[in-house]
Amino acid sequence: MKKLFITAEFMLGLCLPNVIQAAEVTITTTLHSYQGDGAYLAIYLTDANGKYNKTLWVAGGKAKYYKHLQDWARGSGLKSTEYDGSTGASVTSGEQLTFKVNIEDALIDAGYLIRVDSAVEDQRDQRVDAELPLTRRGAGTSVAGRGYVKTISYTL
Amino acid sequence: MLRRFHSLAGLTAALFLLITATTGALLALDPALQRANALVPARGAVSVADVAEKVLLAYPGTEQIERLPSGAVVVYFTQDGQTAADLINPLTGTRLATYQQSAVFAWLKDLHRAFLWDDKGRAGAGIVALLLSVLCVSGVFLLASRAGGWRQLFAPMRSASNGAISPRLHAELARAAALGLLLSALTGSVMSALRFELLPEAAELEADFPQKVAGTAAAPVGTLPALQQTDLVDLHQLIFPSRTDPQDLYALSTHQGSGYVDQATGQWLSYADYGNAAQLQTFIMELHTGETYWWLGLLFGLAALTVPALVITGFQIWWQRRRAMPHLQGNSAVGQADTIMLVGSESNSTWGFANALCEALKHAGCLVHLAPMDQLANHYVKAERLLILTSTYGDGDAPASASQFLQKLQKLPPTLSLPFAVLAFGDRQFCSFCAFADHVTEALQQRQWPQLLATDYVDRQSAATFEHWGVALGNVLGRPLMLHYTPVLPACHGLMLVERQNYGEAVQAPTCVLRFQSAPPGSTLPVFSAGDLVGILPPGNAAPRFYSLASASTDGVLEICVRQQDNGLCSGFLYNLKFGETAAGFIQKNARFKPAAGKSPILLIGAGTGIAPLVGFIRANTARRPIYLYWGGRLATSDFLYQNELNSYLADQRLSQLHVAFSRGAEPAYVQDKLLQDADQIRTLINGNAQIMLCGGRRMATDVATSLNTILAPIALDVATLKKSGRYLEDTY
Ligand SMILES: Cc1cc2nc3c(=O)[nH]c(=O)nc-3n(C[C@H](O)[C@H](O)[C@H](O)COP(=O)(O)OP(=O)(O)OC[C@H]3O[C@@H](n4cnc5c(N)ncnc54)[C@H](O)[C@@H]3O)c2cc1C
Numbered sequence: 001m002k003k004l005f006i007t008a009e010f011m012l013g014l015c016l017p018n019v020i021q022a023a024e025v026t027i028t029t030t031l032h033s034y035q036g037d038g039a040y041l042a043i044y045l046t047d048a049n050g051k052y053n054k055t056l057w058v059a060g061g062k063a064k065y066y067k068h069l070q071d072w073a074r075g076s077g078l079k080s081t082e083y084d085g086s087t088g089a090s091v092t093s094g095e096q097l098t099f100k101v102n103i104e105d106a107l108i109d110a111g112y113l114i115r116v117d118s119a120v121e122d123q124r125d126q127r128v129d130a131e132l133p134l135t136r137r138g139a140g141t142s143v144a145g146r147g148y149v150k151t152i153s154y155t156l
Numbered sequence: 157m158l159r160r161f162h163s164l165a166g167l168t169a170a171l172f173l174l175i176t177a178t179t180g181a182l183l184a185l186d187p188a189l190q191r192a193n194a195l196v197p198a199r200g201a202v203s204v205a206d207v208a209e210k211v212l213l214a215y216p217g218t219e220q221i222e223r224l225p226s227g228a229v230v231v232y233f234t235q236d237g238q239t240a241a242d243l244i245n246p247l248t249g250t251r252l253a254t255y256q257q258s259a260v261f262a263w264l265k266d267l268h269r270a271f272l273w274d275d276k277g278r279a280g281a282g283i284v285a286l287l288l289s290v291l292c293v294s295g296v297f298l299l300a301s302r303a304g305g306w307r308q309l310f311a312p313m314r315s316a317s318n319g320a321i322s323p324r325l326h327a328e329l330a331r332a333a334a335l336g337l338l339l340s341a342l343t344g345s346v347m348s349a350l351r352f353e354l355l356p357e358a359a360e361l362e363a364d365f366p367q368k369v370a371g372t373a374a375a376p377v378g379t380l381p382a383l384q385q386t387d388l389v390d391l392h393q394l395i396f397p398s399r400t401d402p403q404d405l406y407a408l409s410t411h412q413g414s415g416y417v418d419q420a421t422g423q424w425l426s427y428a429d430y431g432n433a434a435q436l437q438t439f440i441m442e443l444h445t446g447e448t449y450w451w452l453g454l455l456f457g458l459a460a461l462t463v464p465a466l467v468i469t470g471f472q473i474w475w476q477r478r479r480a481m482p483h484l485q486g487n488s489a490v491g492q493a494d495t496i497m498l499v500g501s502e503s504n505s506t507w508g509f510a511n512a513l514c515e516a517l518k519h520a521g522c523l524v525h526l527a528p529m530d531q532l533a534n535h536y537v538k539a540e541r542l543l544i545l546t547s548t549y550g551d552g553d554a555p556a557s558a559s560q561f562l563q564k565l566q567k568l569p570p571t572l573s574l575p576f577a578v579l580a581f582g583d584r585q586f587c588s589f590c591a592f593a594d595h596v597t598e599a600l601q602q603r604q605w606p607q608l609l610a611t612d613y614v615d616r617q618s619a620a621t622f623e624h625w626g627v628a629l630g631n632v633l634g635r636p637l638m639l640h641y642t643p644v645l646p647a648c649h650g651l652m653l654v655e656r657q658n659y660g661e662a663v664q665a666p667t668c669v670l671r672f673q674s675a676p677p678g679s680t681l682p683v684f685s686a687g688d689l690v691g692i693l694p695p696g697n698a699a700p701r702f703y704s705l706a707s708a709s710t711d712g713v714l715e716i717c718v719r720q721q722d723n724g725l726c727s728g729f730l731y732n733l734k735f736g737e738t739a740a741g742f743i744q745k746n747a748r749f750k751p752a753a754g755k756s757p758i759l760l761i762g763a764g765t766g767i768a769p770l771v772g773f774i775r776a777n778t779a780r781r782p783i784y785l786y787w788g789g790r791l792a793t794s795d796f797l798y799q800n801e802l803n804s805y806l807a808d809q810r811l812s813q814l815h816v817a818f819s820r821g822a823e824p825a826y827v828q829d830k831l832l833q834d835a836d837q838i839r840t841l842i843n844g845n846a847q848i849m850l851c852g853g854r855r856m857a858t859d860v861a862t863s864l865n866t867i868l869a870p871i872a873l874d875v876a877t878l879k880k881s882g883r884y885l886e887d888t889y
Pocket residue numbers: 585586689694701702703704705716717718719720721722723724725726727728765766768887888889
């Protein structure tokens with residue numbers, strides 16, 4: 001199985017004033033083996049009410065298909081400033097996507113959720129394919145997805 | 157030019173076209189199958205609210221309802237933490253089947269649009285679609301040029317004069333499928349161009365996400381006005397709000413636009429039409445896939461099915477043409493040449509002469525462009541003279557490489573004028589000696605092109621006549637020409653006599669039916685069938701004599717019927733041939749003299765040895781199509797050729813009627829007298845699309861044609877008209 005390692009520290013790191021403490025989070029998403037082209041994924045943070053907070057990663061090269069990542073599209077307003085610098089290739093059936101991202105300490109153990117929306121060409125769009133709370137205790141536990149996502153987990 | 161381009165494009169894409177078209181044809185079944193399995197209520201019968209209400213009862217975890225282009229309705233739902241999808245009955249909301257895209261169709265689709273090779277394959281498929289569009293357009297222009305103008309595009313087509321079936325098949329299929337193929341190919345090209353952003357894609361205009369919602373308790377979905385007002389037929393997708401979020405909304409999209417509906421009030425909070433550009437794109441896509449128009453999809457699929465046949469026949473045509481055009485070395489380009497040489501040939505012997513002349517002209521300092529007559533161009537920039545060398549086939553017909561020449565000549569710009577000379581190749585054994593070359597000469601004279609020297613006639617490839625003409629041409633050009641022509645003899649086979657029947661001695665018409673086998677034993681002859689010719693070389697003479705074949709190679713013997721002529725060299729040789737002796741001969745295909753395919757009746761007319769190919773056609777008539785034979789001899793008791801065999805064919809219905817006339821019988825009559833007696837029947841047959849095939853001596857042929865004209869006058873037809881449509885074939889000598 002091919003692994004994708006992407007480092008995206010700089011984008012969050014650079015924008016934040018030095019005083020703010022941030023943790024490096026590694027997120028690993030594994031897809032089911034399904035029939036079809038590569039999946040588009042949007043991995044983002046929401047608050048406890050499911051309200052969009054920020055984009056962590058978008059997998060998939062063509063912005064014109066992003067609207068199929070429905071909840072994320074709605075939340076982010078599909079503004080490219082929301083995801084610039086944190087995009088990569090779509091993830092094919094059975095593959096694993098791993099990336100690192102810096103998240104402010106204030107968002108950890110504060111009711112925030114990591115959420116995945118997914119879509120595959122000619123197949124159904126999955127809003128909230130997977131969702132898991134961002135907590136120090138939850139680190140290292142895998143959560144099953146409902147659609148194309150088999151499991152998702154993160155380490156702090 | 158256009159033809160070269162068409163062949164080149166076709167050859168390049170051939171293999172990919174086969175894949176794309178075959179998979180396309182199979183994929184066309186998908187929408188039709190989906191439609192057949194779907195339950196589709198008529199407009200006005202069911203609203204989106206109706207369906208949503210019933211679905212929610214059956215599927216409490218409903219997230220989304222989608223109406224597929226086929227009309228089937230799918231519900232996406234969550235159950236036990238997993239998402240799933242079912243096809244449902246829109247009237248009851250209950251499950252019909254699990255919704256699953258067929259793995260077979262998914263694979264076919266991937267093969268169709270990407271050759272199973274991701275984005276690179278998709279780009280390839282896009283190029284194939286573009287090539288197919290280009291092939292369709294260039295092909296339609298070629299069709300029009302073949303038919304002799306756009307107005308004749310839909311006129312019935314005739315077979316190629318040399319009997320090759322691929323050109324006609326290619327043209328007929330292409331004409332039937334062109335529109336469907338063009339639409340498929342163009343829409344496919346557009347889809348590919350949009351995907352690769354070569355064409356700007358018009359995004360669907362989207363409704364703004366409403367900032368303010370009622371926020372009060374959600375109303376039952378069946379009561380929401382916006383959903384009640386939307387007919388199921390118009391639905392594309394209804395996405396349910398998240399159960400836990402009172403701020404969430406219904407996202408409803410139809411075929412025209414999309415927007416958001418409040419879950420409490422059921423009112424549209426925002427709505428936007430997709431916009432014309434996006435709608436057009438969707439239309440193009442649906443046209444291509446046949447998803448919405450399944451019947452159109454099936455028609456496109458049918459059209460796609462012709463592609464494999466078009467590829468194969470196209471390849472054959474290209475190959476035949478390539479083979480027919482000998483490899484030319486040192487040929488000057490059209491625009492450079494001062495001397496244009498055009499060649500009309502069918503079995504290629506004229507090319508041998510053309511090459512010899514070409515060499516001599518180049519030696520004398522001319523820049524020669526040598527090409528088949530069908531490649532007559534509209535412009536010759538530097539040309540000073542046009543030399544035409546052509547053979548003749550059938551009744552003054554053009555040979556294969558000149559079949560479109562006269563038509564093309566008609567269309568030349570009036571400003572073009574070239575001094576010309578014609579050299580005719582033919583055989584005095586045939587009725588219309590060099591007649592096609594004469595037609596060509598007349599047509600050029602009518603255009604008032606200056607004639608360099610009078611048309612000369614080369615009988616049976618006489619090298620002497622050719623060289624003589626070369627001298628005359630050299631004189632006119634003011635440059636002596638040295639022609640060196642080495643005659644090429646056809647490759648001969650040994651034919652050993654194994655059977656004979658003699659007739660007619662009592663009436664001074666000694667005639668024999670001869671059957672040969674290939675010699676030495678074990679050697680094989682080329683494939684032939686009744687109506688083809690065998691050329692026999694009499695000992696000590698280089699000029700072959702032709703005899704019509706009464707048998708096919710599958711019969712295991714080569715059978716001819718020979719009338720001994722007074723002092724006839726070849727006929728005398730054959731008449732006196734003994735069992736076990738051999739003659740030297742070659743097979744000459746004669747595709748112009750073959751029954752048309754199909755079940756329509758055939759009227760066979762002949763006299764004397766003319767019976768030979770006719771009896772062969774009857775023998776091969778195992779399909780029992782109606783065949784009527786009118787034949788004339790001298791005396792029933794002496795030269796009734798094939799009498800027993802013909803009676804047995806009457807008995808087993810390979811022959812429907814037999815009418816014989818004998819000039820020295822109790823009631824002397826010729827074959828045309830029998831025809832005149834049966835005039836009513838002949839007219840009925842011709843009205844029933846019958847074909848006439850005539851074989852035998854020249855005198856008989858003219859007499860029969862005159863009588864037939866008398867017979868056909870009341871139904872406003874004549875022999876010339878029938879000939880034009882391929883319904884009157886002659887093999888006379
Ligand atoms: C397409 C085609 C099909 C033919 N099929 C047959 C066939 O099935 N059976 C058959 O017997 N012949 C057929 N012939 C005729 C045949 O090819 C010869 O022309 C014929 O056998 C005479 O050749 P020869 O060598 O015997 O005569 P030659 O030595 O060439 O000529 C000798 C004498 O016979 C005369 N003569 C030649 N041909 C004819 C003729 N047709 N009618 C009257 N007088 C003639 C000449 O004027 C000359 O005086 C066919 C010819 C063609 C072009």
